[in-house]
Amino acid sequence: MDTVDASAHYSQSIDEKPSLLVLILDTNPYAWSTLSATLPLDRALASILIFLNAHMAFSHANRVAVIASHTKSARFLYPTTTTTAAAGGSGGEDPFRDANKYRQFRIIEDQVQASFAELMRQTTTEELVDSKETMMAGALGLALGYINRLVRVDDGGIGGGIGGGGGEVISMNARILVVSVSGDLAEQYVPVMNSIFAAQRKKIPIDICKVAGETVFLQQASDTTRGIYMQLEHPESLLQYLMMSFIPDTATRRHLVPPTQINVDFRAACFCHKNVVDIGFVCSICLSIFCTPPEGAICTTCNTKLDISALGNFGGSPAVVSTKKKRTKKLKQSKATSFSNEASATSTPGTPAS
Amino acid sequence: MADSDEDYIATDDEEIGAHNVGKGGRHRGAGGAAAAAGRSGARSKNGNKSGGGAQKRERWEDIKRSWDNVVEGEDGSLSSTVAGLLEAGKRKRLLKDTTPLQRGIIRHLILILDLSSAMMEKDFRPTRYLVSLRYACDFVREYFEQNPISQLGVLGMRDGLAVRVSDLSGNPVDHIEAIGKLRLDEGKGAPSLQNALEMSRAALFHAPSHGTREVVIVFGALLSSDPGDIHQTINHLVEDKIRVSVVGLSAQVAVCRELCKRTNAGDESVYGVALDDKHFRELLLDTTVPPVTRSAKMSASSLLMMGFPSRMVEKTASLCACHSALTKGGYLCSRCSTKVCALPMECPACGLTLILSTHLARSYHHLFPLKNWVEVPWKAASKSTHCYACQIPFPHPPTKPEELSAPAKTATGTSVSSRYACTICHNHFCIDCDVFCHETLYNCPACQSSVPKGKVSNGAGGRGDPMEVD
Numbered sequence: 163m164d165t166v167d168a169s170a171h172y173s174q175s176i177d178e179k180p181s182l183l184v185l186i187l188d189t190n191p192y193a194w195s196t197l198s199a200t201l202p203l204d205r206a207l208a209s210i211l212i213f214l215n216a217h218m219a220f221s222h223a224n225r226v227a228v229i230a231s232h233t234k235s236a237r238f239l240y241p242t243t244t245t246t247a248a249a250g251g252s253g254g255e256d257p258f259r260d261a262n263k264y265r266q267f268r269i270i271e272d273q274v275q276a277s278f279a280e281l282m283r284q285t286t287t288e289e290l291v292d293s294k295e296t297m298m299a300g301a302l303g304l305a306l307g308y309i310n311r312l313v314r315v316d317d318g319g320i321g322g323g324i325g326g327g328g329g330e331v332i333s334m335n336a337r338i339l340v341v342s343v344s345g346d347l348a349e350q351y352v353p354v355m356n357s358i359f360a361a362q363r364k365k366i367p368i369d370i371c372k373v374a375g376e377t378v379f380l381q382q383a384s385d386t387t388r389g390i391y392m393q394l395e396h397p398e399s400l401l402q403y404l405m406m407s408f409i410p411d412t413a414t415r416r417h418l419v420p421p422t423q424i425n426v427d428f429r430a431a432c433f434c435h436k437n438v439v440d441i442g443f444v445c446s447i448c449l450s451i452f453c454t455p456p457e458g459a460i461c462t463t464c465n466t467k468l469d470i471s472a473l474g475n476f477g478g479s480p481a482v483v484s485t486k487k488k489r490t491k492k493l494k495q496s497k498a499t500s501f502s503n504e505a506s507a508t509s510t511p512g513t514p515a516s
Numbered sequence: 517m518a519d520s521d522e523d524y525i526a527t528d529d530e531e532i533g534a535h536n537v538g539k540g541g542r543h544r545g546a547g548g549a550a551a552a553a554g555r556s557g558a559r560s561k562n563g564n565k566s567g568g569g570a571q572k573r574e575r576w577e578d579i580k581r582s583w584d585n586v587v588e589g590e591d592g593s594l595s596s597t598v599a600g601l602l603e604a605g606k607r608k609r610l611l612k613d614t615t616p617l618q619r620g621i622i623r624h625l626i627l628i629l630d631l632s633s634a635m636m637e638k639d640f641r642p643t644r645y646l647v648s649l650r651y652a653c654d655f656v657r658e659y660f661e662q663n664p665i666s667q668l669g670v671l672g673m674r675d676g677l678a679v680r681v682s683d684l685s686g687n688p689v690d691h692i693e694a695i696g697k698l699r700l701d702e703g704k705g706a707p708s709l710q711n712a713l714e715m716s717r718a719a720l721f722h723a724p725s726h727g728t729r730e731v732v733i734v735f736g737a738l739l740s741s742d743p744g745d746i747h748q749t750i751n752h753l754v755e756d757k758i759r760v761s762v763v764g765l766s767a768q769v770a771v772c773r774e775l776c777k778r779t780n781a782g783d784e785s786v787y788g789v790a791l792d793d794k795h796f797r798e799l800l801l802d803t804t805v806p807p808v809t810r811s812a813k814m815s816a817s818s819l820l821m822m823g824f825p826s827r828m829v830e831k832t833a834s835l836c837a838c839h840s841a842l843t844k845g846g847y848l849c850s851r852c853s854t855k856v857c858a859l860p861m862e863c864p865a866c867g868l869t870l871i872l873s874t875h876l877a878r879s880y881h882h883l884f885p886l887k888n889w890v891e892v893p894w895k896a897a898s899k900s901t902h903c904y905a906c907q908i909p910f911p912h913p914p915t916k917p918e919e920l921s922a923p924a925k926t927a928t929g930t931s932v933s934s935r936y937a938c939t940i941c942h943n944h945f946c947i948d949c950d951v952f953c954h955e956t957l958y959n960c961p962a963c964q965s966s967v968p969k970g971k972v973s974n975g976a977g978g979r980g981d982p983m984e985v986d
Contacts, residue, residue: 300965307905
């Protein structure tokens with residue numbers, strides 16, 4: 163009886179911190195228009211709002227932020243700096259008096275919808291010409307900056323520096339969820355990578371909900387930060403995916419088997435043509451990746467003259483061994499006849515001698 | 517910061533001074549290979565402070581009271597002053613040179629740990645020995661975090677011998693395990709700098725010319741028991757282009773100082789003596805930042821062929837080429853499809869360097885640092901009400917015109933309007949985001965979330981220009 167230790171029951175419930183969810187919504191109109199048959203943007207937004215409400219419903223202290231990663235800009239949809247104007251203008255009646263809805267839900271819904279409408283109103287058609295990218299690096303930067311303020315209890319400037327502060331106190335579990343629809347981020351390789359490493363250092367998982375398109379870097383992001391990666395097979399049931407896979411916070415995930423991708427593409431993009439390569443040439447000074455040795459062996463990034471002798475003749479045409487000069491042949495001709503019998507007898511063991 | 521230490525040295529000085537009255541001057545105890553010049557030379561930059569002699573007022577004569585800095589605010593509370601002091605501290609840490617310098621990114625480093633009897637001192641708790649082992653593990657982790665494609669080896673100095681702790685390799689786990697095994701042991705005998713340096717010279721002999729060769733020594737003793745002439749060893753190190761940096765634990769040692777000076781082209785800032793536990797960690801982890809390339813001769817630049825394999829998972833286990841172990845999944849060499857289980861590694865079959873692109877990307881921020889942000893005067897402050905990144909509200913501009921025209925930078929170095937502006941996109945940030953962006957993120961979120969003008973890809977402007985050689 164004495165061996166029963168009851169303290170084990172209590173020790174598990176210590177780690178109950180509120181969680182912060184930062185949702186980055188890729189709002190590239192091109193990508194969404196290709197999806198309009200299965201999942202129009204307004205339905206996606208509705209699903210996302212339900213998901214956010216579900217997250218808020220877990221705890222009073224839970225927090226949420228929404229960031230739009232648009233074609234030419236990244237901005238906060240919630241919380242916005244022009245809070246009162248956006249929230250008050252949408253409903254007509256005072257939103258806080260509505261008895262049928264949890265106030266927090268109402269505020270989030272109104273603000274997200276209002277600022278989203280504002281974002282779309284500001285997007286002009288000429289802006290959209292040849293802009294198929296999305297400002298994912300900026301959106302990740304904003305998300306990390308926001309998380310950094312909310313999560314960190316100020317430790318009096320002791321931490322920081324190299325090593326990222328050993329004794330930092332974390333008051334919230336934060337995570338980032340990216341709802342991504344567009345592909346290729348090759349233009350933003352370095353900043354996206356920097357954001358990923360910052361998230362890794364701060365132990366913030368980046369979850370990727372990939373509705374359409376394919377991005378190598380976002381795969382790497384979720385793999386490096388131990389987040390969830392999901393490529394949706396049926397985009398129309400976005401809400402189902404969100405509710406089933408992305409709702410558990412970092413503390414809960416330890417008890418679950420979260421879906422992750424198995425094969426991660428770790429190929430890099432070359433700096434010269436933005437090609438994704440699996441064998442590349444790397445400048446030893448600035449670590450730029452090239453798909454072929456640069457012209458004149460001068461690195462295009464740091465202008466250093468590079469020594470390419472170590473590469474050998476990679477990629478060159480195969481050399482032809484030149485025939486020996488006739489004069490030497492003549493000299494050896496007399497000897498050659500005497501060797502020829504021996505050679506045929508000894509060189510290929512196992513074959514019958516002729 | 518280290519007032520108690522200074523006091524201790526002061527009594528030392530007093531004695532020497534008393535003996536030298538006849539000569540009419542008080543000077544430090546003379547050099548010699550193992551003479552302690554005192555802890556005041558913690559960073560040798562500060563070292564010349566102690567050489568002033570009689571004219572200079574001593575430290576204890578200028579009394580600084582920390583409570584003099586704290587003034588009550590208008591509302592009678594201290595919170596605003598304390599917040600200001602905190603902000604000043606953060607800002608001070610932040611401002612550093614952001615010229616993109618050429619750095620040795622591919623490093624080959626030998627960490628030499630002092631395992632002699634001097635390490636059994638208890639001035640660091642619990643002992644110097646255990647503290648140095650703990651920080652050595654931190655060092656290994658941080659080193660591979662900052663320099664993922666570099667190599668590291670660990671040596672120890674004990675009983676007048678150099679002991680090999682772990683071989684030069686790129687896997688942090690091996691080193692941490694090897695260092696962990698030392699924990700059961702304890703410091704013994706005298707250290708020998710010469711033996712350790714010669715052994716690391718041999719270990720670094722094969723390092724390719726495009727990488728750096730470095731030695732970092734944690735040195736607790738005040739002596740070195742050498743079999744031969746250490747100055748000759750130093751000459752050999754200079755010839756082999758090996759740089760040595762030393763972290764001392766007790767006091768400055770003349771031979772270490774010379775060692776650092778000679779092997780670092782006259783730069784003594786790589787020799788530091790730890791004042792306390794925290795300072796020791798700081799000094800040791802400072803060496804994880806890739807070193808600046810001083811002259812074009814220091815490292816040959818070359819183009820390296822590397823493979824970027826993708827990870828795959830198999831249904832059935834198969835043997836990996838590196839350890840001959842059965843594993844389910846791993847990485848396939850992009851040239852010959854040999855399976856290896858961990859990266860970075862050289863393909864055992866075809867010799868291609870296999871790395872993850874994320875390894876390379878980790879080093880980019882050393883090469884393209886984010887520029888320092890500038891203080892914003894009240895006049896320019898009205899354009900923002902909130903921090904761009906974290907949405908924290910800024911204080912409103914004052915109404916009085918004389919306050920409005922105050923200079924942007926306050927006496928403590930902080931911004932008068934609590935705003936800091938990126939020099940490229942001119943957006944405003946708070947101090948916390950300033951610190952976060954410069955120390956963790958290495959991006960400007962605002963530059964990244966608007967369309968770049970002229971395609972500056974990192975907000976650093978480092979692209980296309982030849983990097984400066986210091």
